[in-house]
Amino acid sequence: MIIFSQGDEAIMMRTHWCGELRTDHIGQKVRLCGWVNRIRDHGGVIFIDLRDRSGIVQVVFDPSVCSKETHKLASEVGSEYVLAIEGEVVRRPPGTENPKLLTGEIEVRGEKLEVLNTSKPPVFQLTSSEDVDEMVRLKYRYLDLRRQKMRDIIELRYRFTKAVRDFMDGEGFWEIETPILWKHTPEGAREFIVPSRLHAGKFYVLPQSPQLCKQLLMVAGIEKYFQIARCFRDEDPRADRQLEFTQIDIEMSFITREDIFDVVERMLAYAFKESAGIKIETPFLRISYADAMERYGTDKPDLRFGMELCDITDIVSGSSFQVFSQVVASGGKVKALNAVGCASFSRKEVAELTEMAKRAGAKGLATIAVGKGEVHSHVAKFLSDGELSAIFERVGAKDGDLVLIVADQSELACSVLGLLRKHLASKLSLTKYGDWKFVWVVDFPLLQWDEEEKRYTPVHHPFTAPLPEDEPMLFEGLNSTLPKGHPEHPFSKIRANAYDIVLNGYEIGGGSIRIHRRELQEALFKAIDLPMDEAYHKFGFLLEAFEYGAPPHGGIALGLDRIIALIAGTENIREVIAFPKTSTGYDPMTGSPTPISEQLLNEVHIMLSLGEEERLT
Secondary structure (H helix, E strand, O other): OEEEEEOOEEEEEEOOOHHHOOHHHOOOEEEEEEEEEEEEEEOOEEEEEEEEOOEEEEEEEOOOOOOHHHHHHHHHOOOOOEEEEEEEEEEOOOOOOOOOOOOOOEEEEEEEEEEEEOOOOOOOOOOOOOOOOHHHHHHOHHHHOOOHHHHHHHHHHHHHHHHHHHHHHHOOOEEOOOOOOEOOOOOOOOOOEEEOOOOOOOEEEOOOOOHHHHHHHHHOOOOEEEEEEEEEOOOOOOOOOOOEEEEEEEEEEOOOHHHHHHHHHHHHHHHHHHHHOOOOOOOOEEEEHHHHHHHHOOOOOOOOOOOOEEEOHHHHOOOOOHHHHHHHHOOOEEEEEEEOOOOOOOHHHHHHHHHHHHHOOOOOOEEEEEOOOOEEOOOHHHOOHHHHHHHHHHHOOOOOOEEEEEEEOHHHHHHHHHHHHHHHHHHOOOOOOOOOOEEEEEOOEOEEEEOOOOEEEEOOOOOEOEOHHHHHHHHHHHOOOOOOOOOOOHHHHOEEOEEEEEEOOEEEEEEEEEOOOHHHHHHHHHHOOOOHHHHHHHHHHHHHHOOOOOOOEEEEEEEHHHHHHHHHOOOOHHHHOOOOOOOOOOOOOOOOOOOOOHHHHHHOOOOOOOOHHHHOO
């Protein structure tokens, strides 16, 4: 019940929620508050569908029951007016029940009505399932969130996060908030900069993640930490990214990655069931990074369908088709996948696949359509019958299938076919909602060679530990005589003690066992050519903390927005965020970002180089 005080008299604004009324309430006097979802006049009897966040109930204003003033007021209300209504819950007349509503067996016989606020006509229909331009929806987000679909998503998000908190509490974790104003410690993405008014010329940043804070909490002896954490990254425009996002952040001491896997799997199973009634099977499958790339062409494999990549390098290495043989001779690979049932693709459809492969970096795409006793291909004439038969056997091709082949350096050939695999799954409708395929991807490379910068960079972040058995190679690499970037350099062979969790082709989380010893952390900084004076300036507080009994520790961060989007059945994470921004970081509702006055800029000691006219646009 919600009670407001008016002078010495207490007025009960609401006795029940609209969506909770059932046949058990028949005969009760109720007071409801909500919005006009729909209004109808049937021969002088006014029907109002009253909506609050719990649902909708039908209220009837019959002139034979309510006063003339109340009936007149009911006839004048409009869509989205805010009302308070008093009346009696009654059973609907036989034949007028509405099975689509949980309240469909009853209605409220309206006796009193108060207009708490009027409303302009909504700029789009809130009860319609028709698509509305997203910019319009974002501009009027407070209206968009009244729609049933959006309200359900927001409730799902709340129930999921509550389930996470309940589970983590039961496992002995403490939820601890970490700073929003933080030190500039570049970890990959660009950071948002916050000027300090009290410290002229100095700046905070908004944290990309609580990474260093949660490691310091482990040094502090917390042992089990989690947080529903807000994170910020000043990224360039991308279709489905947000500048601010939420992650489920977890860190533990005295554990191996198996402990992380166990907690996360059980937490997700609990939260999926509690929030959405979805049962997921544990334990999750595990696959190495190398295996994922070879079989699926991506480190985010969608396991809801087959169509795995196959290596046919050995079959075509001596082929008379020089495109294949020359790639093999140069150290590349020839990879293939079987597009089952796609031999009937038109020339236009095959051309689209070829163009897609070229845009992804391939020089071309070879295709072989398998028919009854014959093949259709522009490359088949260069392949012997034995080579064709071996290819078909390797990829499992039968009559009616289409074999796609890419010859290039291994990583590119795999990634191109991985892209085509994902495209074909969508085109052929090979996936469906409700099929939940989780997989842990493990044993990533620790370092990767950046040809442009001529140095090694971390695949994840510079605080990720190598696998214990690969740790000696980090120190070997520091003394290696091989040139950096050489494929045999020890740095190129070190595997990270890192892991990603993937659901239906989307990475929903990633983490690692962390470095907890100063000498190992300094060795990693040296491996990525981070000067020690710069390392001490940026991360000296962490290095010093490692000298005070830092325990072995590790953790993971799960993307809450992506998880909710998958459960809700939408690919757009803006759908699951109450007040999102566009892909360019613009907020149509408030108009932000906006100019700041000269006075405020002066207070934080900032002078812009833009001209006045340019600054105010």
